[in-house]
Amino acid sequence: MIASNDISRAVTVLRSGGLVAFPTETVYGLGADALNENAIAKVYAAKDRPSFNPLIVHVASADEAFLLGRFDSVSQLLVRRFWPGPLTLVVPRAANCPVPLLASAGLDTIALRVPSHKLALELLRKFGKPVVAPSANPSGRISPTTMQHVRDGLGDKVDFIVDGGASDVGIESSVVRIVDGYAYLLRSGAIARCDVEAVLKHKLHDPETSRLHSPGQLESHYAPNAPLRLGAKSAGDGEIYIGFGAFSHGLLTLSATGDLVEAAANLYRLLHEADAQRPQGIAIAPIPSMGLGEAINDRLKRAAAPRTT
Numbered sequence: 001m002i003a004s005n006d007i008s009r010a011v012t013v014l015r016s017g018g019l020v021a022f023p024t025e026t027v028y029g030l031g032a033d034a035l036n037e038n039a040i041a042k043v044y045a046a047k048d049r050p051s052f053n054p055l056i057v058h059v060a061s062a063d064e065a066f067l068l069g070r071f072d073s074v075s076q077l078l079v080r081r082f083w084p085g086p087l088t089l090v091v092p093r094a095a096n097c098p099v100p101l102l103a104s105a106g107l108d109t110i111a112l113r114v115p116s117h118k119l120a121l122e123l124l125r126k127f128g129k130p131v132v133a134p135s136a137n138p139s140g141r142i143s144p145t146t147m148q149h150v151r152d153g154l155g156d157k158v159d160f161i162v163d164g165g166a167s168d169v170g171i172e173s174s175v176v177r178i179v180d181g182y183a184y185l186l187r188s189g190a191i192a193r194c195d196v197e198a199v200l201k202h203k204l205h206d207p208e209t210s211r212l213h214s215p216g217q218l219e220s221h222y223a224p225n226a227p228l229r230l231g232a233k234s235a236g237d238g239e240i241y242i243g244f245g246a247f248s249h250g251l252l253t254l255s256a257t258g259d260l261v262e263a264a265a266n267l268y269r270l271l272h273e274a275d276a277q278r279p280q281g282i283a284i285a286p287i288p289s290m291g292l293g294e295a296i297n298d299r300l301k302r303a304a305a306p307r308t309t
């Protein structure tokens with residue numbers, strides 16, 4: 001598989017139904033033509049992804065998203081404030097939505113996002129059609145924040161990688177579902193809960209209490225090979241330590257100054273680095289749950305959960 005920042009070549013691969021990994025501001029996505037059912041199926045296969053877990057459809061502008069989903073006044077408010085950017089909105093599919101149901105895993109909703117990354121936008125504009133793109137990692141594994149992570153995880157299953165260096169944010173988009181004017185946080189992510197609530201002028205609802213949930217929120221997810229121990233103040237025998245703030249002894253630290261934005265950006269890379277040393281275990285410092293800490297702790301909890309495979 002070839003890697004470069006040649007967007008025209010990436011477009012050619014998408015047009016021929018191939019898979020293109022590309023950078024976004026959050027993590028690298030594994031892209032395919034969202035109007036080509038065969039190409040969508042290849043994405044599920046390459047990731048070994050349970051087919052009930054729907055994909056995010058990426059578009060170059062809000063106007064394109066409005067052709068695919070139904071946006072009420074609440075979703076439009078969020079669009080105006082956060083797009084382009086790391087917010088995914090789950091809305092009802094438009095009546096004539098051309099995206100095959102396979103992308104939505106058979107649901108009557110569609111997840112949409114306009115990324116802000118320069119190369120991602122250039123790719124979407126030049127391709128001129130929507131692109132499905134889950135994170136470019138094997139299902140259940142750590143999300144990639146560099147093109148090398150994509151290579152290591154998916155190898156020849158990707159036809160082309162757009163190399164855009166390391167992702168800025170380093171953690172996936174926040175996923176918000178709008179139902180009848182109410183907003184539910186399905187996945188905490190790159191935009192802090194309080195920033196979404198400030199725009200809504202009310203609290204986000206909790207999907208657990210409404211039995212709405214994001215099918216992707218499997219208990220064990222984002223898992224490194226080594227077992228992970230959370231809230232650790234130091235490393236135990238055979239463990240490698242990932243620090244944070246005051247607990248930043250050793251080589252690996254999410255943020256020596258206790259900065260949660262920096263920690264989010266470093267999270268997956270450090271998990272990859274720690275795991276690559278094949279330790280008996282990975283111990284990770286306690287992370288406060290405010291701001292981006294909520295999403296970081298969510299991913300860590302899943303990475304540490306009993307493995308399903």
Ligand code: TXA
Pocket residue numbers: 024026027028029030053054055056086088090104107109110111113133134135136171172173174175186187213214215216217
């Ligand atoms: O930052 C991101 O969102 C990255 C970049 C590449 O854009 N993409 C990403 O995609 O993280 P993925 O497939 O790894 O996660 C998508 C999440 C999953 O939890 C999935 O279940 C949820 O979005 N999702 C997608 N469509 C949905 C729908 N119709 N209803 C509820 N949840 C949905």
Ligand code: MG
Pocket residue numbers: 134135143
């Ligand atoms: Mg993912």
